[in-house]
Amino acid sequence: xxxxxxxxxxxxxxxxxxxxxxxxxxxxxxxxxxxxxxxxxxxxxxxxxxxxxxxxxxxxxxxxxxxxxxxxxxxxxxxxxxxxxxxxxxxxxxxxxxxxxxxxxxxxxxxxxxxxxxxxxxxxxxxxxxxxxxxxxxxxxxxxxxxxxxxxxxxxxxxxxxxxxxxxxxxxxxxxxxxxxxxxxxxxxxxxxxxxxxxxxxxxxxxxxxxxxxxxxxxxxxxxxxxxxxxxxxxxxxxxxxxxxxxxxxxxxxxxxxxxxxxxxxxxxxxxxxxxxxxxxxxxxxxxxxxxxxxxxxxxxxxxxxxxxxxxxxxxxxxxxxxxxxxxxxxxxxxxxxxxxxxxxxxxxxxxxxxxxxxxxxxxxxx
Ligand code: GN1
Ligand code: MG
Numbered sequence: 001x002x003x004x005x006x007x008x009x010x011x012x013x014x015x016x017x018x019x020x021x022x023x024x025x026x027x028x029x030x031x032x033x034x035x036x037x038x039x040x041x042x043x044x045x046x047x048x049x050x051x052x053x054x055x056x057x058x059x060x061x062x063x064x065x066x067x068x069x070x071x072x073x074x075x076x077x078x079x080x081x082x083x084x085x086x087x088x089x090x091x092x093x094x095x096x097x098x099x100x101x102x103x104x105x106x107x108x109x110x111x112x113x114x115x116x117x118x119x120x121x122x123x124x125x126x127x128x129x130x131x132x133x134x135x136x137x138x139x140x141x142x143x144x145x146x147x148x149x150x151x152x153x154x155x156x157x158x159x160x161x162x163x164x165x166x167x168x169x170x171x172x173x174x175x176x177x178x179x180x181x182x183x184x185x186x187x188x189x190x191x192x193x194x195x196x197x198x199x200x201x202x203x204x205x206x207x208x209x210x211x212x213x214x215x216x217x218x219x220x221x222x223x224x225x226x227x228x229x230x231x232x233x234x235x236x237x238x239x240x241x242x243x244x245x246x247x248x249x250x251x252x253x254x255x256x257x258x259x260x261x262x263x264x265x266x267x268x269x270x271x272x273x274x275x276x277x278x279x280x281x282x283x284x285x286x287x288x289x290x291x292x293x294x295x296x297x298x299x300x301x302x303x304x305x306x307x308x309x310x311x312x313x314x315x316x317x318x319x320x321x322x323x324x325x326x327x328x329x330x331x332x333x334x335x336x337x338x339x340x341x342x343x344x345x346x347x348x349x350x351x352x353x354x355x356x357x358x359x360x361x362x363x364x365x366x367x
Contacts, residue, residue: 011102015040015242029329044117062154064100116308119226128282135286137234145215167199171326179325216246222259249306256307274350288365303356308351
């Protein structure tokens with residue numbers, strides 16, 4: 001791996017250097033991420049290098065144009081606010097030819113950005129206060145992006161959070177049954193088919209203008225935010241691949257789906273899986289506290305529905321990929337996507353039970 005990384009590194013417009021260490025980061029389900037230590041004449045430096053998954057992101061130019069536009073915008077804002085952008089905004093590098101990414105010898109696309117030290121990502125939440133802080137950070141991010149001109153953003157994955165078309169794609173995958181797995185999962189199929197209406201709810205409200213489109217992150221997993229080791233504050237939102245017009249319902253929902261679950265996303269002991277209401281409340285406090293008065297009351301009222309719909313959508317996406325033969329999400333074991341889908345459906349069932357409790361909590365923060 002070191003040789004490939006060295007060759008790719010040399011293509012970027014930074015001080016030349018020798019790659020001395022490469023460590024793979026296994027957080028994401030899509031692209032391959034590496035922490036890369038480089039020895040320069042001026043000293044040792046760490047970078048993040050990513051081999052982007054072109055099956056998921058076929059339009060690399062649009063993807064990287066979006067990312068450069070968003071990070072440049074956020075960097076300017078940080079400077080205006082008197083912050084040090086080197087710790088709060090990712091800095092991507094251009095290639096020596098001025099490109100936003102380069103291709104390795106095998107044709108795969110790579111990009112590179114500065115590593116931010118003294119901070120970490122988390123796959124499970126250490127506690128409610130921590131999760132409130134995450135809520136505040138994601139809320140702030142949405143506020144900042146409100147001034148960003150959405151017309152410069154290309155739609156990297158059309159219909160990314162169009163849950164109704166995710167449902168349709170599932171039905172198509174079911175019909176095709178490419179991997180021959182359909183007969184193994186009658187209960188899971190029933191679970192999805194019974195919830196067609198739920199899949200359509202947010203899409204309809206957006207189409208009818210009941211809730212607005214905003215520039216959103218669209219992948220607000222807990223591990224997509226860097227937390228400062230010393231202050232435990234959220235300093236930098238990462239994984240900017242899916243920044244597109246969307247809904248705050250989805251951003252809120254995705255953060256709850258992952259961070260307020262009592263178990264990991266691929267836990268197979270389903271008795272362990274549910275939504276932790278203390279965590280739900282903590283995140284909501286931070287998120288609504290930050291966005292109250294900025295987003296509409298209707299959006300705030302609908303946040304619990306966002307949690308339900310995005311969890312259902314994510315489960316449907318995992319199950320669709322299982323039917324397709326595991327082409328989209330990286331898997332680390334057999335039936336990994338099926339395990340993930342079952343896990344998400346258990347969470348959906350628990351959210352359905354707790355919907356009025358979630359709504360009550362949100363109402364409490366609207367005052
Ligand atoms: C993927 O790359 P990662 O792991 O942050 C996926 C999200 C899913 C998530 C499920 C581009 O995110 O939409 O919610 O897995 N990203 C893309 O864990 O599809
Ligand atoms: Mg990602």
